[in-house]
Amino acid sequence: MCFGLSKKNPARCYGGKVIVRACPPRFEQATLPVFCYIDPISTTDHCQRMPRYNNIAILLHWFIALLIISAFILGVTMVNIPGITPTKLKYFSWHKWVGVTVLTLACLRLLWRLFHQAPPYPDSMPAWQKKAANSLHGLLYVLMFAVPLSGYFFTLALGVPVVYLGIIPLPVLIEPNPEIKESLRLLHFSLNLTLFICICLHVLAALKHHLIDRDDVMKRMLPTISSSAKKDFS
Secondary structure (H helix, E strand, O other): OOOOOOEHHHHHHHOOOOOOOOOHHOOOOOOOOOOEOOOOOOOOOEEEEOOOOOOHHHHHHOOOHHHHHHHHHHHHHOOOOOOOOHHHHHHHHHHHHHHHHHHHHHHHHHHHHHOOOOOOOOOOOHHHHHHHHHHHHHHHHHHHHHHHHHHHHHHHHHOOOOOOOOOOOOOOOOOOOOHHHHHHHHHHHHHHHHHHHHHHHHHHHHHHHHHHHHOHHHHOOOOOOOOOOOOOOO
């Protein structure tokens, strides 16, 4: 995409006034967003690619997102099955396995983040929105750890060990404790509800940037298919 940019929207304006023109042919097939403008003083074309997350970050992001959605669906389904049935027990096991997988991948995601800088937000994005986005991202990281751990300790308080994939027994960190199991259940439910709300806000914000602001913030985390754009941000 090419944009004629203005001072009111610096993410789309480098030349000082609105100039709309077609992208040069060499950029037409680029997968990454390309910002093109004409310098009104020198009439020089300038094109640059927007920085994006690298493939590892993108893979972790979408895989974790799919797992969290799966855990939500399993959780809502299993608690609405009356009584104790083989199907309900199977869903409980799957729910716990998904949670352990999310916790493991969240550790990898955090490790990646400690050694890689996130792509910058566009200059047109107000400071309060940047702070809000960073705060929401931080809360999502916390919840990716807190939700599985609360469920894990709730299961242990019930006296039910967690055997990952039915093969790997996980450590029993607390003994069965009927006195705290209800508190842990409520904690797990509350954290899940908070996570659901945060994810909804995250999705709405991404769509707002993509459909209203059109600043390509969402495209930083979208997978690429074309081999013509392999210059990832790292």
